[in-house]
Amino acid sequence: MKIHEYQGKAVLARYGVTVPKGRVAYTVDEAVEAAKALGFPVVVKAQIHAGGRGKGGGVKLARNLDECEEIAKGMLGMTLRTHQTGPEGRIVRRLLIEQGMDLSGSKEMYLAVLVDRANGKPVFMASAQGGMEIEEVAAKDPGAILKESVDPVVGFRPYQARKLAFGLGLAPDVVPKAAALMLALYKAFEASDASLVEVNPFLITKAGDVLALDAKVSLDDNALFRHPDLVELRDFDEEEPLEVDASKYSLNYIKLEGGQVGCMVNGAGLAMATMDIIKLAGGSPANFLDVGGGASADQIKNAFRILLADRDVRAVLINIFGGILRCDVLAEGVIAAVRDLKVSVPVVVRMKGNNEEKGRAMLKESGLNFDTADGMTEAAEKVVRAAGGAR
Amino acid sequence: MSVLVGRDTRLLVQGMGKHGTFHAVGCREYGTNVVGGVTPGKGGTTVEGFPLFDTVEEAVRKTGANVSVVFVPPAGAADAIIEAADEAIALVVAITEGIPTLDMVKVWAYLKDRATRLIGPNCPGIISPGERCKVGIMPGHIHLGGPVGVVSRSGTLTYEAVAQLTALGIGQTTCIGIGGDPIIGTTHTDALRLFNEDGTTEAIVMIGEIGGSAEEDAAAYVKAHVKKPVVGFIAGQTAPPGRRMGHAGAIIAGGKGTAAEKMKAMEAAGIRVVKSPAEIGSAVKEVIRRK
DSSP states (O other), rough: OOOOOOOOHHHHTTTTTOOOOOHHHHHHHHHHHHHHOOSSSSSEOOSSSSHHHHHTTTTTEEEEHHHHHHHHHTTOOOEETTTTTOOOEEEEEEEEEEEEEOOOOOEEEEEEEETTTTTTEEEEEEOOSSOOOOHHHHHHHHGGEEEEETTTTSSOHHHHHHHHHHHHTTTTHHHHHHHHHHHHHHHHHHHTTEEEEEEEEEETTTTOOOSSSOEEEOOOGGGGGOHHHHHTTOGGGGSOHHHHHHHHTTTTEETTTTTOOEEEEEEHHHHHHHHHHHHHHHHOOOEEEOOOOOOOOHHHHHHHHHHHHHHOEEEEEEEEEEEEOOOOOHHHHHHHHHHTTOSSSOOOEEEEEETTTHHHHHHHHHHEEEEEEEEEEHHHHHHHHHHHHOO | OOOOOOOTOOEEEOOSSHHHHHHHHHHHHTTTEEEEEEEOOTTTTEEEEEEEEHHHHHHHHHHHEEEEEEEOOOOHHHHHHHHHHHTTSEEEEOOOSOHHHHHHHHHHHHTTSSSOOESSSHHHHHHHHGGTTTEESSSSSGGGGGEEEEEOOHHHHHHHHHHHHHHHTOOEEEEEEOOOSSSSSSSSHHHHHHHOOOOTEEEEEEEEEEESSHHHHHHHHHHHOOOOEEEEEEETTTOOOOOOSSSSTTBBBBBBBOOHHHHHHHHHTTOEEEESGGGGHHHHHHHHHHH
């Protein structure tokens, strides 16, 4: 789960990471109030779940009340487009009003903690090249990224933090402060079950103070059950409404841009493979949809409703590998859903499991717009044809 | 005729709730020797004819269990795996989906210096059809005993591949579902090593998906060590970057972990990579014939 910058900073601050003073504002009035309380200059930062906000006009300096009001008016409600939002952009609904920092003579560096899948351990990363994306640094100058692997038995050690701080070339009097911030950052990562905490830029001021000028915190969805306070931070406005709807019915749905073939599959791997085979057959998948192992009648109905809310969908492919599941029960659910929702687009059903023949016969005898297929290739070819052919 | 599980398997079920019991019965019906279950507080009772125990220690002492399968819900699953490891159970198969990543980080570190092997979590389990031994939730009837080892991060996609093999009359030594999480016990490389060293496995099917670099590591292992034919497929060739595709581990992050990269590495290692998931079975048939 992604959270906003201001929420991330609050989480980090809870564990002792120094962040600039700031306040969230949902309205222009709140923005002005916040700026008054903080004192000028302030930085007005659009809060969306995407990076690259500065370049897109989502981060601006306000030197006085009038400027603050004008910037807040312009930013609230604007559609912010960055390289991470895609061309459709995101509507700005919240602002972070933050005390302006004197950046002259300061240094911008980079810190992050995440789990390294390759060795199964958290890794602390640091780079003296802050303010740019770490992927860019990794591509141009991989040696510029320092890494310390964390042994979960003893945790991130103070010596490792010092090693990173010295490695960044920090002055001896700054090293203890930087190391303390790094240790606090790791504590925040661990205590909140984050999947990523990233501080970019990590600011070292001219006076030698250290703070997190920006913060990106992503939380491990699997661990949210033990963090009820963090669950509250979910911002539904930042998510695709259909995806939010799907999640209420334990459906895992991801909309893809510009596809014509809706697909409904059980299991994540098979769902991805079904998208792939639709593409190979010359079509384009409209979505990823995993209905889970059970594929109950209720789930199928909701899945159809969500798939068909996407107006681009011209045909639907249902690919269920039941194994234990009874195909006649599945067919009953599919028929009921198509009747109830008055589904008019062609539906191709490919199902494997017990009572396959019976299930297929039921679909054929229903008089509805069904086609069936035995293998995945046949199913993909049929559905692409039904959707208007390859394009 | 198999790796890891077979005739000698004495299976213990950790978490004999509704789900666990349903699949314990399924494993027994398939032919697995299910010796009992562990549900704290239910010790001394039985369910579906299975004796229940309060602790893994007691269960192992009284039944001689050497493999366990974990159905314990996410909050207690890491604890269950560690409990099994503490009793030196040789193989723990964790079916549970949704275990917090940092719990698995600890489990991973804990198991590193121990003899216990973990499969999963978030996996369908492992099955050796020739020896009628199933440890997991897969439909047993689609499998057939034979010479092909199968390793996969997915559940239903593995069933799809296995059903293709079986339909062509090509049986399997063992099929291992290694799981869709970012941190898993047994990796593609581990499974490939087992199949490579198993005298009865003649060909290997390796099914991967987007996210991480485990398939690239496995490809390097194949290039260096494996002489047996390997057929590969990667799911998620059309997956958008930055989105988690159902499995916790299936995500292209920072431009890394794409299907294209993995397929390239696998092809360079001499693996017969198929683009279509419908061609896994026929590709195996070809590589076996060519041998």
